Amino acid sequence: MSLLTIADLSVRIGGTAVVEDIALELAPGERLALIGESGPARSLTALAVMGLLPDGAEATDSIRLDGRELLGLGDREPSRVRGARMAMVFQEPMSALNPLPHQLSGGQRQRVGLAMALATRPALLIADEPTTALDVTVQADMLRLLDDLVQRHGTSLLFISHDLAVVTQLCPRAAVLKDGRLAEQGTTAAVVHTPQHSYTQRLVTAARATGWDTPEAVR
Numbered sequence: 001m002s003l004l005t006i007a008d009l010s011v012r013i014g015g016t017a018v019v020e021d022i023a024l025e026l027a028p029g030e031r032l033a034l035i036g037e038s039g040p041a042r043s044l045t046a047l048a049v050m051g052l053l054p055d056g057a058e059a060t061d062s063i064r065l066d067g068r069e070l071l072g073l074g075d076r077e078p079s080r081v082r083g084a085r086m087a088m089v090f091q092e093p094m095s096a097l098n099p100l101p102h103q104l105s106g107g108q109r110q111r112v113g114l115a116m117a118l119a120t121r122p123a124l125l126i127a128d129e130p131t132t133a134l135d136v137t138v139q140a141d142m143l144r145l146l147d148d149l150v151q152r153h154g155t156s157l158l159f160i161s162h163d164l165a166v167v168t169q170l171c172p173r174a175a176v177l178k179d180g181r182l183a184e185q186g187t188t189a190a191v192v193h194t195p196q197h198s199y200t201q202r203l204v205t206a207a208r209a210t211g212w213d214t215p216e217a218v219r
Ligand SMILES: Nc1ncnc2c1ncn2[C@@H]1O[C@H](COP(=O)(O)OP(=O)(O)OP(=O)(O)O)[C@@H](O)[C@H]1O
Pocket: 013, 018, 037, 038, 039, 040, 041, 042, 043, 044, 045, 054, 091
């Protein structure tokens, strides 16, 4: 059975649809990347799964964890299920750690964030651009640590990133979001080698222009 099943997910904020009709599935121990350039609603999708949408945001239709619906059940039961089964490393770790942050480097903050997220041994870890703010060496260390920990504990990973080089190393499957909608999804190899959507083609071309070459084999 799948661990996480997202079906027809839409999120409206103040009457505006910011996520529309997203469908994603994640099996136990599986890794899925959510990619796309700035603002396609990757974070909002993750926050909807975590039950942490901002005030005024409303999510429909369905997010199931272990087959149990998390949307529309009132607050208590879904929070309990989420707290026991999932955790998130946030895009901006500063806000999650207080008052320590200003004394820690970006890399230290993200390591602490990762340790905190994994402390309860969640079945699902959502990592939202966990290395974007870090310099390249620290980024590589952080990714090795993430890779090692989720591997060791059989944790499912929803990994949000705009960095195709990182995604191809870490995640066998990828979903491309554009303007709150799913442009395409498939194996990461298929997405980067034979992109179906013109938006994905542009992402791959842009990544190549920075010197990245699509690897022959994606893990
Ligand atoms: N609290 C909010 N109120 C209104 N609109 C919002 C809110 N949060 C996000 N949005 C809008 O929803 C869209 C998706 O935002 P989101 O933060 O999910 O994007 P993202 O894919 O994570 O992009 P990035 O991390 O690159 O900024 C954006 O257009 C954003 O302006």
